[in-house]
Amino acid sequence: MLPPLRANDIRNAADLASHYRQYLRVLNQGTLDLLHLFVARAVKYNDKTVSLNAYSTLIPKSANVYPHDIVTDVSARTVAARLHVEVPASSVANGGTDSPSSNGVESYTQFVFYRFDEHWHISQVWTADLNRTPSNSNGNGGSNGTTATVRKAAPRGLA
Secondary structure (H helix, E strand, O other), rough: OOOOOHHHOOHHHHHHHHHHHHHHHHHHHOOOHHHOEEEEEEEEOOOOOEHHHHHHHHOOOOEEEEEEEEEEEEOEEEEEEEEEEEEEHHHHOOOOOOOOOOOEEEEEEEEEEEEEEOOOOOEEEEEEEOOOOOHHHHOOOOOOHHHOEEOOOOOOOOO
């Protein structure tokens, strides 16, 4: 993996999109020890401020995140993304702590909005999931179908 772009290297939308895609690679490869290269020490996740370490525990193990749309605004230091997320069923059922098993895969669409600090580290994250079944989610309710549900735990697309 290439090193992340430095703050003075991010000058346009393509640079910011590249930086974000590197973050997604870290998530997909499960190299969460590299999150500090992309995420601030304290992150506001939906309504709650959490440490980088706490943020990393919100990410289900073995999830795969595939970006469908990425919209960047360098002047506002923001990224909006529509992601396809796949999480092994054992990771979902056990709070993201188990290795993948043959129990199947939960897949859903996630909409994520990120704000970056002056060092281009993610400092704020807002998420909403679409088409996520409540039996495999975090127990906050939700629906089968097309209702969006704001989650309290972040899949790897936090990306």
